[in-house]
Amino acid sequence: MTGSAAETLTESEEADTEAAPRSGAQLVVEAILAQGVDTVFGYPGGAIMPVYDALPGSGLRHILCRHEQGAAFAAAAYGRMTRKAGVCLATSGPGATNLVTGIADAYMDSVPMIAITGQVAQPVMGTDAFQEVDTFGITMPIVKHSYIVRDAADIPGVFAEAFEVAESGRPGPVLIDLPKDVQQAMAKAATSPAREAQVIELDDDGLRRAEAAIRDADKPLFYLGGGITRAGATGDVRALVERSGIPAVCTLHGNGVLPTDHPQLLGMIGMHGARAANLAVQECDLLINIGGRFDDRATGKLDTFAPHAKVIHFDCDASEISKLRHADVSVHGAMRPAVRSLNPEPGDISAWVQLGIARREEFAPRYDAPGEGVYAPTLLRELSLAAGDRFVAVPDVGQHQMWVAQHCHFSRPEAHLTSGGLGSMGFSLPTAIGAQLAEPDSTVVSISGDGGIMMNIQELATLRRYGIPLKVIVLNNSRLGMVRQWQELFFDGNFSEIDLSDNPDFAKVAEAFGIEAFTVSRRSEVAAGIDRLLAAEGPIFMHVIIDPAENVWPLVAPGKSNSEMMEGGR
Structure with a gap:
């Protein structure tokens, strides 16, 4: 037989194999692999068991998390780092309901994810069968789209469409609910018609109007939001800001779009924003919002936010434009071509630029806190500088989350993975696991409080099992710190259910999981602790004791204008 004939036979055999009936579970695994996915996160159970039966030998790496919520957070971390949908698996009933917080977190922060x-x-x-819940109905408000697969032959088409929906436009989570009989059924993959790519035309009129508004402004200001990262437009926005010469502020999720030390960046805005940044927003006459949604934690009292400013709003989601703040000029559509096509030519704004720089220097944070105890802002700043450009901070939620945002140095937005919209405690450890697996060469640091670490502490077992070289820091003030701060300031010091002084010794807990651990309790130990943390080749846990009375400053009280920042301490 000639070589060409042999090749023809091989191709024919391959075609026969492709046409052969396979179980729905096998089609699921093949459909995931067809999207270029190499890693999934999950926890098995009865109703998803056929898929788990198809996993061995498939080439798909499965990371066994120790709680379904951990699997959802870890999968979303893949989406946050790569802008490709991460994948998590869970069984029916409690497995599905345990995913809900992670799905909602991804939805609020526009993160692509596929929850199966x-x-x-x-x-x-519909009969209240064992471990039956209406997963489709429960998750409907917190997903971009949902599917219940009724026919195994539809699986390849459903999965291809689900990934496209999750990753396109404004990203978000998509749910695929798989009845067990569909997973077990034998079927040939149905032929799905190719979906036409959505073409979004460039908003030339909006761009020209934006350019005119910039020319007319005396105090223009860029407002940089998380949508920039989701669109993969970081480099384009940096180039735009730099060629314009216009100063910029960022939201919590906009941290890192401009490097923290960028000369045009005045800082983060909002409830715990920098004074120079908040004052700039309050005084500007043109606010150029790129990828931000005017979140209440960013704006404070909305009707006093940027009171003198016209607004230009760039966003891929038309529903966000003028939803909370009227946009005098809107530029709707794909962000990268729009940003590249904007040609800003501001007038003489030198006095405005110098005012922002002077304020940034005047109100810069101080790191010379008195006493011998560990001052968390200083530790976090020194850690980020020592780790360098491969540093990735994954805070949990609370006081330490704001200290990370305020004091760490970020070279890129992916260096700051935070739960912004939902504010999910328990976020840090599993998200950091997903981030470290997505970027094995990065220095990923999970930074939790003593409240948040207890919510998903079981994922230390995941670290140990896979030898993931994650750095874990727990800042322990024996309190629910942010709740305590609010009770001190706004509830007359009536401290209710915030005492965590019965915490375990976290270093010993980590050691019980088989992870190297140590405790730092004095300022003189911080430098050596950071060196030890960064030098570790495997997972390592640093337990840090901090002052229970320390507060996060500045602070805009709820219902107040961002111009009314409270200061305290030093």
């Missing part, structure tokens, strides 16, 4: 849940077999759906 097992479901009871179709003949018993």
Whole structure:
């Protein structure tokens, strides 16, 4: 037989193999692999067991998290780092409901993710069967789209469409609910018609109007939001800011779009924003919002936010434009071509630029706190500088989250993974695991408080099992710190249920999981602790004791204008 004939036979055999019936579970695994996914996160159970039966030998790496919420956070971390949908698996009933917080977190922060849940077999759906819940209905408000697969032959088409929906436009999570009988059924993949790529035309009129508004402004200001990162437009926005010469502020999720030490960046705005940044917003006459949604934690009292400014709003989601703040000029559509096409030519804004720089220097944070105890802002700043450009901070939620945002140095937005919209405690450890697996060469640091670490502490077992070289820091003030601060300031010091002084010795807990651990309790130990943390080749845990009375400053009280910043301490 000639070589060409042999090749023809091989191609024919391959075609026959492709056409052969396969189980729905096998089609699921093949559909995931077809999207270029190499890693999934999950936890098995009865209704998803056929998919788990198809995993061995498939080439798909499965990371067994120790709680489904951890799997959802870890999968979303893949989406946050790569802008490609991360994948998590869970069984029906409690497995699916345990995913809900992670799905909601991804939805609030516009993170692409595919959540795959097992479901009871179709003949018993609706009968309150064992571990049956209406996963489709429960998650409907917190997903971009949902599917219940009724026919195994539809699996390849459903999965291809689900990934496209999750990753396109404004990204978000998509749910695929798989009845067990569909996973077990034998089927040939149905032929799905190719979906036409959505073409979004450039908003030339909006761009020209934006350019005119910039020319007319005396005090223009860029407002940089998390949508920039989701659109992969960081480099384009940096180039735009730099060629314009216009100063900039950022939101919590906009941290890192400009490097923290960028000469045009005045800092983060909002409830715990920098004074120079908040004052600039209050005094500007043109606010150029790129990828921000005017979140309440960023704006403070909305009707006093940027009171003298016209607004230009760039966003891929038309529903966000003028939703909270009227946009005098809107530029709707794909962000990268729009930003590249904007040609800003401001007038003489030198006095405005110098005012921002002077304020940034005047109100710069101080790191000379008195006493011998560990001052968390100083530790975090020194850690980020020592780690360099491969540093990735993954805070949990609370006081330490704001200290990370205020004091760490970020070279890129992916260096700051934070739960912004939902504010989910328990976020840090599993998210950091997903981030470290997505970027093995980065120095990923999970930074939790003593409250947040307890919510997903079981994922230390995941670290140990896979030898993931994650750095874990717990800042322990034996309190629910942010709740305590609010009770001190706004509830007359009536401290209610914030005492965590019965915490375990976290270093010993980590050691019990088989992870190297140590405790730092004095300022003189910080430098050596950071060196030890960064030098570790495997997972390592640094337990840090801090002052229970320390507060986050500045602070804009709820219902107040960003111009009314409270200061305290030093």
